[in-house]
Amino acid sequence: MDCLFCKIAAGEIDSKRVYEDDRVVAFRDINPAAPVHVLVVPREHVSRISEAGEEHAELIGRLHLAAGKIAEAEGLKDYRLVINCGEGAGQSVFHVHLHLLGGRPMSWPPG
Ligand code: AMP
Numbered sequence: 001m002d003c004l005f006c007k008i009a010a011g012e013i014d015s016k017r018v019y020e021d022d023r024v025v026a027f028r029d030i031n032p033a034a035p036v037h038v039l040v041v042p043r044e045h046v047s048r049i050s051e052a053g054e055e056h057a058e059l060i061g062r063l064h065l066a067a068g069k070i071a072e073a074e075g076l077k078d079y080r081l082v083i084n085c086g087e088g089a090g091q092s093v094f095h096v097h098l099h100l101l102g103g104r105p106m107s108w109p110p111g
Pocket of ligand 1: 004027029030031032039083093
């Protein structure tokens, strides 16, 4: 499958990796939108969060728990977790990922 994040998770494309375990990989975003901008990605390919099923419930939880560990390691007390689902919401890579953003004030609503 020709998927950028599958290749990054497999180590076939370089990334600045900050975390990994048996099911999750996390690396710095190539075009950061905040001083800390990490993408938390499942090793398993799921194209978008709306494609996740009951069988992915634990995996989705793992993404969030990994993000919390990374935030702590990065020294973030306040941070934002974002999943863009679909082009209209800003999704550009169709392999589910959680954005961890921090290190600057965050406004609401997001753009
Ligand atoms: P999204 O727009 O929610 O699908 O997020 C995709 C993110 O992947 C964007 O923030 C991009 O900057 C980031 N990105 C694209 N290519 C790479 C790459 N090779 N390494 C790290 N981040 C990337």
